[in-house]
Amino acid sequence: MKIYFCGSIRGGRTDAALYREMIEFLKQYGCVLTEHVGDASLTDRGGDGTNGEIWRRDTAWLKACDIVIAECSQPSLGVGYEIAFAEALGKPVHVFYGKSDGRLSAMLAGDPQISVHYYGEKETLFTRLGTVMDAAQRRKV
Numbered sequence: 001m002k003i004y005f006c007g008s009i010r011g012g013r014t015d016a017a018l019y020r021e022m023i024e025f026l027k028q029y030g031c032v033l034t035e036h037v038g039d040a041s042l043t044d045r046g047g048d049g050t051n052g053e054i055w056r057r058d059t060a061w062l063k064a065c066d067i068v069i070a071e072c073s074q075p076s077l078g079v080g081y082e083i084a085f086a087e088a089l090g091k092p093v094h095v096f097y098g099k100s101d102g103r104l105s106a107m108l109a110g111d112p113q114i115s116v117h118y119y120g121e122k123e124t125l126f127t128r129l130g131t132v133m134d135a136a137q138r139r140k141v
Contacts, residue, residue, distance in 0.1 A: 001140055006037070008075070008079060029133045097117070
């Protein structure tokens with residue numbers, strides 16, 4: 001399975017350690033195309049390449065992926081764009097949101113084509129993530 005993981009880069013790297021844990025967890029289900037999102041050395045300046053190169057690479061990965069997993073606790077315009085792009089392609093999109101303030105964008109929380117998974121504790125996050133991936137794997141087989 002090809003997994004596209006979304007997490008904030010230029011919007012802030014506050015949750016980078018969590019992204020790394022999620023990516024490591026997701027790797028048991030397949031290839032995480034965006035493994036660099038969890039790289040601790042990646043700053044909010046982004047990675048290598050021009051903006052155009054990054055857009056071409058990431059949209060190609062979105063076209064090739066089987067599922068999109070997005071951690072949206074840290075707001076990010078890029079992640080929002082990736083989610084909308086994936087939705088337009090008909091990709092299954094699962095958004096995970098760990099803040100208790102209920103302030104996830106209404107454009108995500110209200111979209112019937114996006115599966116939103118609220119969690120409080122990290123244990124809950126990984127339980128729900130495993131459930132989503134187990135179901136995706138069953139559909140893929």
